[in-house]
Amino acid sequence: MKVNQINVESNMNVSDLIDNFDASGVLGAGRVARARNILVDMIQDKDMNVFMSLGGPLIPGGMRNVVSKMIKEGHVNLIVSSGANLTHDLVEAFGGAHYRHEGKDDEELNEEGIGRIADINVGSDDFTIFETEITKIFEKIASKRKVISIQELLYEIGLLVEDENSFIANAAKNNVPIFAPGIIDSMIGLQLWIFSQDHDFTISAAGDMPYLSDIVFGSEKVGAILLGGGLTKHYTLASNVITGGLDSAIQITMDRPEAGSLGGAPLEEAKSWAKAKCGSNLASVVGDVTVIFPLIYASALDKINSD
Incomplete structure:
Protein backbone atom coordinates (compact mmCIF):
# COMPACT_ATOMS: atom_id res chain seq x y z
CA MET A 1 0.00 0.00 0.00
CA LYS A 2 1.44 3.38 -1.01
CA VAL A 3 2.01 6.30 1.35
CA ASN A 4 -0.51 9.08 0.80
CA GLN A 5 0.94 12.56 1.21
CA ILE A 6 -0.56 14.70 3.98
CA ASN A 7 -2.71 17.62 2.83
CA VAL A 8 -3.26 20.74 4.95
CA GLU A 9 -6.14 23.09 4.12
CA SER A 10 -7.15 26.47 5.53
CA ASN A 11 -10.59 25.30 6.67
CA MET A 12 -9.41 21.99 8.14
CA ASN A 13 -10.35 20.97 11.70
CA VAL A 14 -8.23 18.74 13.94
CA SER A 15 -10.18 15.63 13.00
CA ASP A 16 -9.63 16.29 9.29
CA LEU A 17 -5.91 16.68 9.93
CA ILE A 18 -5.65 13.40 11.82
CA ASP A 19 -7.71 11.69 9.12
CA ASN A 20 -4.93 12.84 6.79
CA PHE A 21 -2.39 11.33 9.17
CA ASP A 22 -4.40 8.10 9.04
CA ALA A 23 -4.37 8.07 5.25
CA SER A 24 -0.61 8.57 5.31
CA GLY A 25 -0.20 5.86 7.91
CA VAL A 26 3.55 6.27 8.45
CA LEU A 27 5.99 7.57 11.04
CA GLY A 28 4.66 9.67 13.91
CA ALA A 29 1.60 10.84 11.98
CA GLY A 30 0.44 7.27 11.47
CA ARG A 31 0.97 6.45 15.15
CA VAL A 32 -1.05 9.48 16.26
CA ALA A 33 -3.90 8.49 13.93
CA ARG A 34 -3.83 4.90 15.14
CA ALA A 35 -3.97 6.09 18.75
CA ARG A 36 -6.96 8.31 17.88
CA ASN A 37 -8.77 5.41 16.26
CA ILE A 38 -8.15 3.14 19.25
CA LEU A 39 -9.34 5.84 21.64
CA VAL A 40 -12.59 6.22 19.68
CA ASP A 41 -13.13 2.46 19.84
CA MET A 42 -12.43 2.37 23.59
CA ILE A 43 -14.84 5.19 24.35
CA GLN A 44 -17.60 3.73 22.17
CA ASP A 45 -17.25 0.19 23.49
CA LYS A 46 -19.80 0.03 26.31
CA ASP A 47 -18.34 -3.30 27.51
CA MET A 48 -14.90 -1.76 28.08
CA ASN A 49 -13.67 -0.09 31.26
CA VAL A 50 -11.08 2.56 30.43
CA PHE A 51 -8.15 3.06 32.82
CA MET A 52 -6.05 6.22 32.56
CA SER A 53 -2.56 6.67 34.03
CA LEU A 54 -1.16 10.14 34.68
CA GLY A 55 2.62 10.29 34.92
CA GLY A 56 4.86 13.34 34.69
CA PRO A 57 3.81 16.97 35.29
CA LEU A 58 0.54 16.78 33.38
CA ILE A 59 -1.60 18.92 35.68
CA PRO A 60 0.86 21.81 35.99
CA GLY A 61 1.44 21.33 32.26
CA GLY A 62 -2.14 22.31 31.44
CA MET A 63 -4.01 18.98 31.26
CA ARG A 64 -6.28 19.48 34.26
CA ASN A 65 -9.42 20.46 32.34
CA VAL A 66 -8.89 17.69 29.78
CA VAL A 67 -8.75 15.01 32.49
CA SER A 68 -11.80 16.50 34.23
CA LYS A 69 -13.76 16.58 30.98
CA MET A 70 -13.00 12.92 30.32
CA ILE A 71 -14.33 12.08 33.78
CA LYS A 72 -17.49 14.18 33.34
CA GLU A 73 -18.14 12.69 29.88
CA GLY A 74 -17.79 9.14 31.18
CA HIS A 75 -14.81 8.49 28.91
CA VAL A 76 -12.60 7.16 31.70
CA ASN A 77 -13.60 4.74 34.46
CA LEU A 78 -10.47 4.57 36.64
CA ILE A 79 -7.37 6.74 37.14
CA VAL A 80 -3.88 5.89 38.31
CA SER A 81 -2.05 9.11 39.18
CA SER A 82 1.31 10.19 40.47
CA GLY A 83 1.28 11.97 43.80
CA ALA A 84 2.60 15.08 42.07
CA ASN A 85 -0.42 15.40 39.79
CA LEU A 86 -2.71 15.05 42.80
CA THR A 87 -0.76 17.75 44.64
CA HIS A 88 -0.85 20.18 41.75
CA ASP A 89 -4.57 19.61 41.21
CA LEU A 90 -5.16 20.55 44.83
CA VAL A 91 -2.84 23.57 44.64
CA GLU A 92 -5.18 25.00 42.01
CA ALA A 93 -8.30 23.83 43.87
CA PHE A 94 -7.15 25.80 46.92
CA GLY A 95 -6.71 28.99 44.89
CA GLY A 96 -3.11 28.62 43.72
CA ALA A 97 -1.85 28.60 40.16
CA HIS A 98 0.98 27.58 37.86
CA TYR A 99 2.90 30.20 35.95
CA ARG A 100 4.91 30.35 32.76
CA HIS A 101 8.64 30.42 33.34
CA GLU A 102 10.17 33.76 32.42
CA GLY A 103 13.76 32.64 32.05
CA LYS A 104 15.09 33.64 35.45
CA ASP A 105 18.15 31.91 36.87
CA ASP A 106 17.28 28.98 39.14
CA GLU A 107 19.24 30.37 42.07
CA GLU A 108 17.27 33.61 41.73
CA LEU A 109 14.04 31.57 41.69
CA ASN A 110 15.19 29.84 44.87
CA GLU A 111 15.67 33.20 46.59
CA GLU A 112 12.17 34.24 45.53
CA GLY A 113 10.60 31.03 46.81
CA ILE A 114 9.70 29.72 43.37
CA GLY A 115 10.10 26.14 42.16
CA ARG A 116 10.55 25.35 38.48
CA ILE A 117 9.15 22.42 36.48
CA ALA A 118 10.82 22.82 33.05
CA ASP A 119 9.08 26.01 31.83
CA ILE A 120 6.46 26.10 34.61
CA ASN A 121 6.88 27.99 37.89
CA VAL A 122 5.12 27.32 41.20
CA GLY A 123 5.32 29.68 44.18
CA SER A 124 6.04 28.57 47.74
CA ASP A 125 3.13 30.73 48.94
CA ASP A 126 0.74 28.49 47.01
CA PHE A 127 2.26 25.44 48.66
CA THR A 128 1.86 27.07 52.09
CA ILE A 129 -1.86 27.44 51.41
CA PHE A 130 -1.93 23.85 50.13
CA GLU A 131 -0.36 22.59 53.36
CA THR A 132 -2.89 24.47 55.49
CA GLU A 133 -5.93 23.36 53.49
CA ILE A 134 -4.95 19.71 53.07
CA THR A 135 -4.31 19.45 56.82
CA LYS A 136 -7.86 20.69 57.47
CA ILE A 137 -9.16 18.00 55.12
CA PHE A 138 -7.05 15.30 56.78
CA GLU A 139 -8.49 16.33 60.15
CA LYS A 140 -12.06 15.91 58.87
CA ILE A 141 -11.30 12.49 57.39
CA ALA A 142 -9.30 11.28 60.42
CA SER A 143 -12.23 12.14 62.69
CA LYS A 144 -14.18 9.37 60.93
CA ARG A 145 -11.47 6.88 59.90
CA LYS A 146 -8.29 5.72 61.58
CA VAL A 147 -7.15 3.37 58.81
CA ILE A 148 -7.92 4.16 55.19
CA SER A 149 -6.71 2.99 51.78
CA ILE A 150 -5.15 5.46 49.34
CA GLN A 151 -8.12 5.21 46.98
CA GLU A 152 -10.59 5.80 49.81
CA LEU A 153 -8.54 8.77 51.03
CA LEU A 154 -8.60 10.39 47.58
CA TYR A 155 -12.34 9.78 47.30
CA ASN A 170 -14.84 15.30 39.59
CA ALA A 171 -13.64 11.74 40.07
CA ALA A 172 -15.29 11.53 43.49
CA LYS A 173 -18.55 13.02 42.25
CA ASN A 174 -18.66 10.65 39.26
CA ASN A 175 -17.54 7.51 41.12
CA VAL A 176 -14.28 7.22 39.19
CA PRO A 177 -11.74 5.70 41.60
CA ILE A 178 -8.24 7.18 41.75
CA PHE A 179 -5.29 4.99 42.71
CA ALA A 180 -1.93 6.52 43.58
CA PRO A 181 0.66 3.86 44.51
CA GLY A 182 3.43 6.47 44.77
CA ILE A 183 1.51 9.04 46.78
CA ILE A 184 4.20 9.28 49.49
CA ASP A 185 6.68 10.53 46.89
CA SER A 186 4.99 13.95 46.67
CA MET A 187 4.03 17.01 48.70
CA ILE A 188 0.69 15.44 49.61
CA GLY A 189 2.61 12.40 50.86
CA LEU A 190 4.90 14.60 52.95
CA GLN A 191 1.87 16.25 54.53
CA LEU A 192 0.36 12.82 55.24
CA TRP A 193 3.53 11.83 57.09
CA ILE A 194 3.63 15.08 59.07
CA PHE A 195 -0.05 14.72 59.97
CA SER A 196 0.42 11.12 61.10
CA GLN A 197 3.08 12.17 63.63
CA ASP A 198 0.47 13.51 66.03
CA HIS A 199 -2.71 11.83 64.77
CA ASP A 200 -3.87 8.22 64.88
CA PHE A 201 -4.20 7.97 61.11
CA THR A 202 -2.79 5.20 58.91
CA ILE A 203 -2.76 4.94 55.11
CA SER A 204 -2.94 1.38 53.79
CA ALA A 205 -1.43 0.87 50.33
CA ALA A 206 -2.36 -2.82 50.36
CA GLY A 207 -5.92 -1.79 51.19
CA ASP A 208 -6.40 -0.73 47.57
CA MET A 209 -5.78 -4.17 46.14
CA PRO A 210 -9.10 -5.93 46.90
CA TYR A 211 -11.09 -3.10 45.33
CA LEU A 212 -8.77 -2.81 42.32
CA SER A 213 -8.80 -6.56 41.67
CA ASP A 214 -12.60 -6.59 41.94
CA ILE A 215 -12.78 -3.91 39.25
CA VAL A 216 -10.42 -5.84 36.96
CA PHE A 217 -12.20 -9.17 37.46
CA GLY A 218 -15.57 -7.45 37.02
CA SER A 219 -14.59 -5.88 33.69
CA GLU A 220 -15.56 -7.67 30.51
CA LYS A 221 -12.77 -5.75 28.76
CA VAL A 222 -10.18 -3.19 29.87
CA GLY A 223 -8.61 -0.45 27.79
CA ALA A 224 -5.88 1.91 28.92
CA ILE A 225 -4.76 5.46 28.18
CA LEU A 226 -1.17 5.63 29.38
CA LEU A 227 0.05 9.23 29.58
CA GLY A 228 3.71 9.23 30.52
CA GLY A 229 5.62 6.27 31.90
CA GLY A 230 7.00 5.12 35.21
CA LEU A 231 5.06 3.81 38.17
CA THR A 232 1.60 4.89 37.00
CA LYS A 233 2.02 3.06 33.69
CA HIS A 234 3.27 -0.11 35.36
CA TYR A 235 0.55 -0.11 38.03
CA THR A 236 -2.09 0.11 35.31
CA LEU A 237 -0.53 -2.69 33.28
CA ALA A 238 0.27 -4.94 36.23
CA SER A 239 -3.23 -4.65 37.71
CA ASN A 240 -4.54 -6.44 34.62
CA VAL A 241 -2.10 -9.37 34.71
CA ILE A 242 -4.62 -11.31 36.80
CA THR A 243 -6.97 -11.51 33.81
CA GLY A 244 -4.36 -11.94 31.08
CA GLY A 245 -3.73 -8.30 30.28
CA LEU A 246 -5.29 -5.29 28.59
CA ASP A 247 -7.58 -5.65 25.59
CA SER A 248 -6.67 -2.26 24.14
CA ALA A 249 -4.26 0.57 24.97
CA ILE A 250 -2.56 3.71 23.78
CA GLN A 251 0.55 5.23 25.30
CA ILE A 252 2.15 8.63 24.80
CA THR A 253 5.62 9.07 26.22
CA MET A 254 8.87 10.93 25.66
CA ASP A 255 10.86 7.92 26.91
CA ARG A 256 12.78 5.72 24.51
CA PRO A 257 13.09 1.91 24.54
CA GLU A 258 16.87 1.59 24.25
CA ALA A 259 17.55 1.84 28.00
CA GLY A 260 15.13 -0.99 28.79
CA SER A 261 12.92 1.12 31.06
CA LEU A 262 9.21 0.41 31.29
CA GLY A 263 8.45 4.05 30.49
CA GLY A 264 9.99 3.75 27.04
CA ALA A 265 8.94 0.19 26.30
CA PRO A 266 6.57 -0.22 23.36
CA LEU A 267 3.23 -1.62 24.42
CA GLU A 268 3.84 -4.75 22.38
CA GLU A 269 6.48 -5.71 24.95
CA ALA A 270 3.69 -5.96 27.53
CA LYS A 271 2.31 -8.99 25.69
CA SER A 272 5.33 -11.05 26.77
CA TRP A 273 4.35 -10.40 30.42
CA ALA A 274 0.61 -10.96 29.85
CA LYS A 275 0.06 -7.29 30.76
CA ALA A 276 -1.50 -6.86 27.32
CA LYS A 277 -3.35 -9.71 25.64
CA CYS A 278 -2.10 -11.35 22.49
CA GLY A 279 -4.26 -9.84 19.77
CA SER A 280 -4.86 -6.66 21.75
CA ASN A 281 -5.17 -3.35 19.92
CA LEU A 282 -2.16 -1.17 20.84
CA ALA A 283 -0.49 2.08 19.78
CA SER A 284 2.63 3.78 21.15
CA VAL A 285 3.33 7.42 20.33
CA VAL A 286 6.63 9.09 21.18
CA GLY A 287 6.05 12.74 21.99
CA ASP A 288 4.88 15.36 24.47
CA VAL A 289 1.59 14.32 26.10
CA THR A 290 0.47 17.95 26.51
CA VAL A 291 0.69 18.43 22.73
CA ILE A 292 -0.43 15.08 21.39
CA PHE A 293 -3.18 13.90 23.70
CA PRO A 294 -5.40 17.03 23.41
CA LEU A 295 -5.18 16.66 19.60
CA ILE A 296 -6.07 12.97 19.79
CA TYR A 297 -8.93 13.51 22.24
CA ALA A 298 -10.36 16.50 20.33
CA SER A 299 -10.31 14.46 17.13
CA ALA A 300 -11.87 11.47 18.90
CA LEU A 301 -14.70 13.66 20.22
CA ASP A 302 -15.33 14.99 16.72
CA LYS A 303 -15.47 11.44 15.35
CA ILE A 304 -17.80 10.25 18.10
CA ASN A 305 -20.14 13.23 17.81
CA SER A 306 -20.34 12.94 14.02
CA ASP A 307 -21.27 9.24 14.05
Missing part, protein backbone atom coordinates in the same frame (compact mmCIF):
# COMPACT_ATOMS: atom_id res chain seq x y z
CA GLU A 156 -12.92 11.50 50.64
CA ILE A 157 -10.66 14.39 49.66
CA GLY A 158 -12.58 14.78 46.40
CA LEU A 159 -15.88 15.07 48.23
CA LEU A 160 -14.47 17.93 50.31
CA VAL A 161 -12.95 19.90 47.43
CA GLU A 162 -15.11 22.64 45.92
CA ASP A 163 -13.67 23.25 42.47
CA GLU A 164 -15.51 22.28 39.29
CA ASN A 165 -12.21 21.86 37.42
CA SER A 166 -10.50 19.62 39.98
CA PHE A 167 -10.05 16.13 38.58
CA ILE A 168 -9.95 14.73 42.13
CA ALA A 169 -13.32 16.36 42.91
